[in-house]
Amino acid sequence: MESKTVKFYQTGTFTVGNRLLSEEERHVQASAERTNSLNSGHRACQGCGEALGARYAIDAAMKATNGQLVAVNATGCLEVFSTPYPETAWQIPWLHSVFGNAPAVADGVAAALRVKGKKNIRVVAQGGDGGTVDIGFGCLSGMFERNADVLYICYDNEAYMNTGVQRSGATPPSARTATTQAVGVHPGNEFGVGKFLPRIAMAHRIPFVATASVANLHDLEEKVRKAIPIQGARYIHVFVPCPLGWGSLPQHTLKVARMAMESGLFPIFEAEYGKLTHSYKIRRQVKVEEYLRLQKRFAHILKEPATIGLLQKMADANIAEFNLMEEK
């Protein structure tokens, strides 16, 4: 990401704020005036990564659009925990559709705004991995190929959490879910299945595709800020751990996300018109095993070095493919 890195103050750019930086140099999240798009009182579990990721992303979008934003939300955890009728935790213009059609609805909203001549209002669509990579995939691909003027943000917690942790197309190999139990010859989710949507989005050659992590606020905010003014279809895929579904401790949500990022298992990069342009360089590399150890969904493979080895290979392949290591 081309963004300003604060050279040195104890924590550089890695913490949310810093008392010694000017207001402009701090993150959106460091400001007491941030939108708090997703407000207190929502019913997400303790330590919810998705609630955090959504506030990070939408607050950044609100800042970038100066509050001129409409968000369309697919069905999923994010919608259910935030908006049980008749109350809502959203403090922005917000529209709920059904599970699979958020990209299409967002395209419609964008078209309506265009017709009304409201060029300054930007449209964001958001959903979980289930609503995005599986159920809403047709609509999303359509949105991409039409190059609709929508920023789609997927919060990926790697399964259908709202309905009781069922496997999705984004569930990683060997993870235990309600539908991929840790039994049989290949316990957990199978190897060789599933899909990595950012790559598919890149194949649509849309103007902007990026991955981000709730553990890297600086990068996430920069990507939203960069994506907002671009005309056409944009896609950001945000990695958000789910303590309930992953069997990790609520206080470890960011640690888990950080381990995924620092092991290379979840690559952080951005692409323009189908071409990789930037990637996050791993700061403190960790072994995949350290990431797995924090989560009960991988408990059954901790004594299986061969399986751990396969996951480590995936991480190593990501490091090579997305160029995740600083050149020495």
Add this chain to the structure above:
Amino acid sequence: MKTPPRPFAITLDPGSSMHNLTGSWRTMRPVYSHFLPPCNQACPAGEDIQQWLYWAEEGKYREAWEEISKNNPFPAIVGRVCYHPCEMGCNRNKLDLSVNIHAIERFLGDLAIEKKWSFKAGADSGKHVAIIGGGPSGLTAAYHLRRLGHQVSVYDAGPKAGGMMRFGIPKYRLPREILDAEIERIEKMGVRFEFNRTIDDVDALRKGGADAVFIAIGAHLNRKTEIPAKDACRILGATEFLREMEGAEPPKIGRRVAVYGGGNTAMDAARTAQRLGADEVMVIYRRDREHMKAHDFEAQEALDEGVHIHWLRTIKAITEDSITVEEMKLEGGTLVPTGREETLSADTLIMAIGQNVSSEFLKKLPGVEVRSDGTIGVDAQMQTGAPGVFAGGDMVPAERTVTNAIGHGKKAARYIDAYLQGTPYTHPEKPPLAKFDALNVWYYTDASRSRQEMLDRVRRKTGFEEIVQGLDEETAKFEARRCLSCGNCFECDNCFGVCPDNAVIKLGTGKGYKFNLDYCKGCGLCVEECPCGCIDFVPEVK
């Protein structure tokens, strides 16, 4: 009033999630806390190092200096001569290297001298304290007692104040203008000095109007050892030798100087002799480098300047121009003579095998415990067996360093004040130690330790110019910012940012944060993601 019609199938107005007080889910509660940083714990003068670094990070040097002054009135001196145990404790050692605390302290002390910052005395209490000895301990006590409003008279046997800081530590480690400036600042608080005045009757002082007495006469007597000598070469005591350096004429030494001993005083004496122009300077020490009392860097600096160190040697005999030494060996920690002897050519011998306290005069004071080694017994309040008579510094059993003496002076002042007020002083309870494991070090940027420039080796051998140079402002600030702020908030906004429930309220710069317990679900993310580990996580009680 009529409400506007609702859309089809909508029966309720939109409400806010704020009605849902999710704080009721909580079983654990985050609490902003202060933990004791290991640097503070290790400081013999009891400085709140983390706090003054916090100010220095912001460039608020005046605040930083005033924070140091709460405990220690000598930052420019201590920044040069302290052996900085704080840096041994520093948690940053586990990342790269400790923060260069002493260099920043020196920078602040020098800045204070440059800017002529001064101390203020407290409102007059009407009480009077006599202090015997104007070394670091006595001066520190004088400073703290003046701050508390007591009248202070300092009596010193020497011609000037400073004690071992002036008559023991060579100029190349502590330039005298720095020493003078920091002492003058204390003098200006209204401390009365009487020099060349040896006190041998404490009772008379008390009868003369002193409501309390603090004795800090140090340890100036050279320890002696029996060495067979016929037509012996010139023999000097290390303390006299170093003291004479402050006189009009430098002490007379020969061309080949031997120093007997392996402590810091021995190194100071050897390096001073080197600078006085001796052809050859050697240190003779009965143990090896690993077991010497001097700090390794002092031995290294001496070696760099061309001093020879003969390890594992004891002196058997001396003549006019030679010293016979016997080789020793260490067996399981005990020294064993080997019987092998060698003769070294030398015409001057400086004895640096330790110092004693001239505490003879205290024997007549009832209740005072004078130990066999001359040191004085004091209780936890620095008070001797005689009520109202306190003692500290090198003359009480403890490690003999300037910083330790400063700590004694501060502590004694506190209890003298309590004694004068007739109210007991209770020290606030120390918070638990800030442990490395509580830090989230991922957030800290890599930054290597700033080094201080050293004077060129050739110039070191020939003059008394200060060896170690100071840091400039930019470097000092950078170095201060390497502080991890262990266990104490430095306002990075992480807790405010990482809360998925917006349950952290930002109170504004310098004011920190508070939790909104109506919505805090007790997930603990703020606790885990706090870089400095200042948030405690405690169970909710019904």
